[in-house]
Amino acid sequence: MKKYRSYKYLIKPSEEQKEKIKKIFAYVRIVHNLYVCDVKEGRNINRLAKEILPIYIKGNPKLKEVDTSALMNKLFQLQESKDKLSYAHKKQINSYTTSNLYIGNGTIIYKGDYVNLPMLKDVEIINHRPLMENSRICKATIKKDNLDKYYISILVSYEWINPKNKLDLENxxxxxxxxxxxxxxxxxxxxxxxxxxxxxxxxxxxxxxxxxxxxxxxxxxxxxxxxxxxxxxxxxxxxxxxxxxxxxxxxxxxxxxxxxxxxxxxxxxxxxxxxxxxxxxxxxxxxxxxxxxxxxxxxxxxxxxxxxxxxxxxxxxxxxxxxxxxxxxxxxxxxxxxxxxxxxxxxxxxxxxxxxxxxxxxxx
Ligand SMILES: [Zn+2]
Structure with missing residues (x-):
């Protein structure tokens, strides 16, 4: 049976990486606001996320400059919560999620003290516990808190085998x-x-x-x-x-x-x-x-x-x-x-x- 587990780490991006993260946050926000407008006006509602994103990119070519997986994940997330969506424009967004696209070694690679992410390359992580062996990285969410600290949550999947212990009712x-x-x-x-x-x-x-x-x-x-x-x-x-x-x-x-x-x-x-x-x-x-x-x-x-x-x-x-x-x-x-x-x-x-x-x- 497939199971999931997430690991959260503090990360220490360089100044240059922080600028890039900031840019992704900003562009994710643009996608958010475009989608909110669409829902409000009844546009693109029945389209798939992979059809909507190219439309947005056509209207705003600069969106291509950032990790498109982050934009795509934003759209997935918005589509899922379409019925509960607030029509107010987001002023700020401090997180984004990027998926591991298994191209070559993958787009997200865990290296112990570093994690390789699309656009950012190697980001230093405080590795307080290693990722589970034989697990597969599905996606990662990068977040900034109000103290300007950065975190990453890495979601992994793994094959779980029920240990089938004989359970003791007395214990x-x-x-x-x-x-x-x-x-x-x-x-x-x-x-x-x-x-x-x-x-x-x-x-x-x-x-x-x-x-x-x-x-x-x-x-x-x-x-x-x-x-x-x-x-x-x-x-x-x-x-x-x-x-x-x-x-x-x-x-x-x-x-x-x-x-x-x-x-x-x-x-x-x-x-x-x-x-x-x-x-x-x-x-x-x-x-x-x-x-x-x-x-x-x-x-x-x-x-x-x-x-x-x-x-x-x-x-x-x-x-x-x-x-x-x-x-x-x-x-x-x-x-x-x-x-x-x-x-x-x-x-x-x-x-x-x-x-x-x-x-x-x-x-x-
Ligand atoms: Zn009694």
Missing amino acids: SIGLDYSSPNFYVDNNGYSPDKTRFYYDIEKRVTKLHKILDSCERGSNNYKRCKEKIAKIYKKCANQRNDFLHKESKRIADKYDIVCVEDIDMVDMSHKLNLAKRTYDNSYGSFITLLKYKLEEQGKILEKVKRQYPSSRICHICNHEYKELTINDREWVCPNCHNKLDRDINAAINIRKEGIRQLSCRRAFG
Whole structure:
């Protein structure tokens, strides 16, 4: 089975390469705006991208000066989102995607400390982890962030062979989403540090106040804005790092991971936890976990949304309907055991996940 994976690296283009990237961004923007006009006026709508691009180039011969694959990819992307397209003209575009056209060795060649790209030639990359062996480069996206740093995401395809491990139902874990602790597992474990935004909030609020008092466009204003962007970036990096490491740790250790099938957007509205839920990025965590498990032939089992994991006593199965959102601990009226809300829920999620899985296996 063919699978895809993407690798992101910081790149250090030379001044000359930066100028070329800038030019590609600008021309991608021209294509974007031409297409938006076409859609608005009902032109070229049913044509293929490869038919549209020559029309644009005919009207703007300078478009030929840049990597045409970048322009083509922009068109593909716009065609895909045609129905959601905003008719406003783009003022700036800071990314482009180029495809690997397998001509000779290909148009994108990964060389470890350099990556060869159309138009740019060898661009230095900070190679923190090598591309997977025996993978094939499909495309690369070059991006510039608001701190003027450049990144490349390389998408590779590879042939995945299901390891077909015999999965051990006992080697499973249940995770209950917890707003302050990220998650609580059925053994009562929670990761230590998960509230990254919380830590920087005070500093950012203070800097925003300073920013408001600065004259717009002044040097102080720019400096302050950059400082804020740097803090946000660092916070996002830390959070990403955490999500990757934590999901890898769990995926390596367990065969089956059971979670609730929760709607994060709905959850944050309902509980007025928007900021913290956002801070947690539990949704991205589950996505990462799923893919890291599946890669090893393991399973992420989502427990049905209707299942009342918090209200059921895991010892005697009594459903305590009177449980409120504020009860962190409760005593089961049936068996009189004292239960911790989150651990009890995690135990139930694990049990229910295994039950769902066994049912499916028995019938299919
Ligand atoms: Zn009970």
